[in-house]
Amino acid sequence: MIRAFFIWFLLATPLLAAPLTRDALEPMIVAPYALGAPVNDKGVWTLLNSGGGEAGYVFETGPLAPLPGFSGQPIDMLVMLDREGRFIDVRLVSQNEPIFVSGLGEAPFRAFLEQYRGHAISEPLVVGTPYGSGAAASDNVYLDGVTKATASVRIAHESILAATLAVAREKMQGISAGPPPRPDPELDEALDWKDILNQGLVTRLVVTEGQLDAAFAGTLWAGDGAGGDPDAPFIDLYAVDLGPPSIARAVLAPGTLAEVQRFAARAPDDELYLLIEAGRHGLVSEDFVRNTAPDRISATQDGLPLALRDADILPDLAKDVPQDLGDATKMIVRLDRRLGFDPTREWQLSLQAVRLHGQFQPEVGTTHFTVALQTPERFFVRPEAPKQLSPFGEALRNRATDLKVLAGFLTVLIAVLLAQSRLAGLRAFTPVRLSILAFVIGFIGFWGQGQLSVVTLLAVIRGMTAGGLEVLLYDPFGLLVWAAAILGFLLWGRGFFCGWLCPFGALQEFAHHLGRLLRLPQVEPPASLARALLWTGPVALTALIAVAIAAPEHAETAAEVEPFKTAITVHFDRPWPYVLWAGGWLAVSMVWFKGFCRSLCPLGAAMRVGGLLRLRRWIPRRAECGTPCQLCRVRCRYGAIAKTGEIRYSECFQCLDCVKIHDDPATCVPLVLAARRNRRAT
Structure with missing residues (x-):
């Protein structure tokens, strides 16, 4: 029951993604590649080729782009990217999307991720299918979605793009991916259409029919569609950033402005742009479907593609905007700032021009016309980049609530035990003690994962021989339990931890009470055997230390002599030999009181040594x-x-x-x- 409750609680609470360790990552790297050195503490690693040279990068999407899915938790995927920005592989690490957990299963999701292989981050990747006839040209690269799971797949796609673009910008373009700017809601300037024109807040691209003919000159499509007025506008594009409220008011009618404001409230990370095309181009093909990626418009920044989508808003313009623009083709598109887009830095909007040659299955020819856009910095506020915390500081922040509860519990427990005579004299002493032990099992053990283990001592030995103990800083919860145990050494010896703070010891005590309720016979070994069994713990501890020094790669396996990981850490969710070992000791405790603690426990043997620090006979x-x-x-x-x-x-x-x-x-x-x-x- 306790296990089920805590599993439910964990699944119901959004988790902060922690990068995988080297041991967990290495089996996921496909040949002929190998895992190199870590690049940062966000889970980005170098990728090595078969000759040991740097071939690219490997990283998780969870720590870099924790976009929440329908479960409230990010979808974590592993991305392998070569030095040219081409996907080597994309693999699923973990997900809790309801449609894939209890509906379709993970197979279609994994099949979707396989489509990224061979594509480059420079390509405009879009989830969906192209509409219309096969002759319609588009710069987009379409990835087939998953039926009944479109939203979850799009979230996964945006997570992949956000994480990959962050790595590509910082490592391949030399541009650090800091927090994106946001429109300043406090800035209020009285602007109209003439003002934004005069201040350069409207970007215009004009391409004449003559320029279009020149772009196709010397190609198969040179004569297709030519012969018109060379001075007539083929493209007459106006582009306006609608993020800053002052600019949006200057160009939009009140009804559209209200709709844009509602959209911004629902999607605060999207930057909206108004596109007005008064020429013959018309922005999109006749096969375009609203609320998808425009098939003839693309955007880039720093040489990398931007995820541009239609916002599905039909705009009406302000009264002072020229009438001919009001009758032109209009569209509002959106760019996601979470994917690294920065409207205050120059970016490029590209329009694709298409010509067809032939009547039956015509050949498609394309050319592109590009314009640069940039919105002044004054319209935006740039969040201050969060200061990088140390691993210990990050762990403290992530477990602040748990640490406060644990510190309060330890303070009360120490104060109560200092008044030992009053505690022992309580009529309800046994229920009080069992209540404390139940809290130790549930909160310190199952929830807080604060079961101390000889593995920590082995890590200290390995760290001292390898010259670093940083690994201990990743678990402040366990460190606080260790600190309490050491303080207990000074006051009471080993008894404070072994008798009151050890979750597995508490489980054994409950097993003993269950055995009493079931009227099982209680066994006590002869005194001589009991004294001999006391030496099994020190022998096990000595053997484990020897393994940690002589063969550290086998230390974790040897430490399985402790049943703590099986019983407390993974809640008995392990192969049957481990479950039999841990469950067997609990069964033994039903007839032999805390048998493991009194015999084989290597941690208990270490606690005996710590007990030599005791300052008084209490x-x-x-x-x-x-x-x-x-x-x-x-x-x-x-x-x-x-x-x-x-x-x-x-x-x-x-x-x-x-x-x-x-x-x-x-x-x-x-x-x-x-x-x-x-x-x-x-």
Whole structure:
């Protein structure tokens, strides 16, 4: 039940994408390529060819372009890009889109991603199918979508474009992809059509019929469509940026302006442009379908394509715009700033001119006319680039809430344990303890993944030999648990962690109570065997350290002697041998109290060493303890009390049973005898 709840909670909460590690990435790189060195901390790596030379880049879309899908989480894909900006491969890493999870399955999604292979980022890639006859020419490269999953596929496509363009701009063009500017809503200038013309806020492209003939001169299509007035305009294009509110008011009628404002509220990352074409070109072909990529208009910036789409708005112009422009072909298109588009830097709008030669299955000839556009910086605000946090700072920010809850819990727990006599004296001590252990299992273990492990100690050993311990900074939650355990060493020895903070230890204690409820026979090994079993943990710890030093590539496998990963980290979702190992120890705990903790646990052996830092003997003793009273020793389920009454703190789990006996006048034998003597004396 707990596992199901936390899995549901994880799926219901948007996750921040963390880049894959080298170990996870390398199996995904297809031959003859190999994974090179990391480029940055956003998951961009160099790609090497078979000779070891740099062949391109490999990266995930999740960390670079976390566009949320219908599940609320980004679709994460792996992109392999060569140095010319051509897709080598695009693979699905993870997704939670409902249509692919419980509907169509992932097969059609993976098939869609295969279409990117061989295409270049310089091509205007569009999801969909071309409309009209096959003779209609278009610069767009169409990728077949997935029926019933069009929206999810488009989100994936935009994520691929955004991530790939960011890498291409920064690594291939030398232009850092910083946060895009946004129209300044506070800037209010009184402008009209004449003002925006005089200030150069309207871009105009005029191409005459004579210039069109010159563009096709010497080709098969030189005589097709020629012979008209050479001075007549074939293209008479006006382009206006509608992002700045002052410019939009100057060119649009009130009704269209309101529609544009509603569109901007729904899609705040889109920059809208008004195109007015008063010539013969007409902007698009007769087969064009609204709300798709225009088939005869394309855009580029820094030599890379921009994703240009029709905004599906039929514009009416302001009253002072010339009447002939009001009757011309008009269209409002949109460009996504999330994909790296910056309207304050020069970009190019290109119109494709088409001629056909022949009557039956005519041959298509094309030429292009381009105009440069740029909107003044004053109309925009540029968000300050976020300061790059260190890995530790990023991890702190991502887990801030969890860390606050954990710090509060640890503070309360330490304060309560410092008043151990009051806690042990509670009538409801067992329910209180089990409630604390349930929180440890659920929050620290399953949710926070704060199960300490000997793997961390092995990582420290490897880090010290390799000259770096940065890996520890990626888990501040675990570091806080380690800090609490070390503080516990000073106050109580190993008992604070092993008795109160270890999720797997808590699971074993619940298994013990279940065994009691089921009336299973309780087994306690003979004293000699119990003492011998105490050495199995140190032997396992020594062996693991030896493996970490001598054969570090096998250290993770050897650490599977701990069942923590299976039981806590992955919630028993592993192959059956691992589940049998972890579940077997829990079954053993039903009849032998916390058997793993008291025998084979290598982390427990390390905690015994840490317990040497203990500064005081915190368990109260009387002169009669051990001589003659043996009650505490007999009832100690950990065998941590010697016959002499001395506490073996290296084996004490701070269960407080002996403290409860010591302070209870009705249970502690010396106190009972003293009370009898007092009654006789009176």
